[in-house]
Amino acid sequence: MFDSTAVKSILLFSLYYASVVSAAVFTVGVGKDETTGRKGIGFDPSVIMPSAGDQIVFEFRSGVHSVVESTFEDPCTPKPGGFNGGVHTVADDLDVDATGLPTVTLLVNDSQPLWQAGGKCYLGGVLAANPTSSQTAAGFKENASKAGSAPVNATSTSSNTPAQTAPASSPNTNSNSAVGFVLDRVVASALGLGLLGMVTGIF
Numbered sequence: 001m002f003d004s005t006a007v008k009s010i011l012l013f014s015l016y017y018a019s020v021v022s023a024a025v026f027t028v029g030v031g032k033d034e035t036t037g038r039k040g041i042g043f044d045p046s047v048i049m050p051s052a053g054d055q056i057v058f059e060f061r062s063g064v065h066s067v068v069e070s071t072f073e074d075p076c077t078p079k080p081g082g083f084n085g086g087v088h089t090v091a092d093d094l095d096v097d098a099t100g101l102p103t104v105t106l107l108v109n110d111s112q113p114l115w116q117a118g119g120k121c122y123l124g125g126v127l128a129a130n131p132t133s134s135q136t137a138a139g140f141k142e143n144a145s146k147a148g149s150a151p152v153n154a155t156s157t158s159s160n161t162p163a164q165t166a167p168a169s170s171p172n173t174n175s176n177s178a179v180g181f182v183l184d185r186v187v188a189s190a191l192g193l194g195l196l197g198m199v200t201g202i203f
């Protein structure tokens with residue numbers, strides 16, 4: 001005999017982690033002009049609204065590009081201890097939407113605002129995730145334009161071929177408390193689904 005309370009707990013645990021598997025994925029082009037769809041400065045799209053458990057996949061286009069976490073007030077200065085996607089060099093002769101481009105993936109843990117900046121931050125190379133009515137995407141970009149021409153410095157540098165993708169366990173996926181590791185959640189989800197199958201087989 002199985003204790004009904006224990007069975008209910010296992011089911012709730014399984015369903016919670018199963019929901020992570022179905023989370024949305026936001027693919028953001030780094031070094032792509034969102035107005036023209038061509039290679040350029042900034043992020044495409046430059047504003048997203050992810051929920052807890054969603055993934056943000058930064059896909060690096062031709063050229064030398066970076067992405068680091070910053071703050072609304074100081075968009076072009078890396079946030080201490082914040083996410084650092086590194087510097088990625090991609091061949092110039094590739095199409096803007098070529099396959100196998102290098103990527104870095106973030107997992108969003110809550111719905112708090114996240115502010116990201118590229119190497120050309122002061123020219124509008126910024127990404128606003130979950131902006132608010134008081135801290136808007138337009139205000140973030142305006143603050144960036146006042147930062148001057150100093151480039152944003154990522155703390156790690158990598159040279160990637162188009163076929164390479166940063167693994168989830170890489171330091172490039174590290175961030176503050178708003179971001180976690182994708183791999184950990186996927187493994188946990190698989191365990192949860194396995195438990196759900198086991199419990200279902202009991203009845």
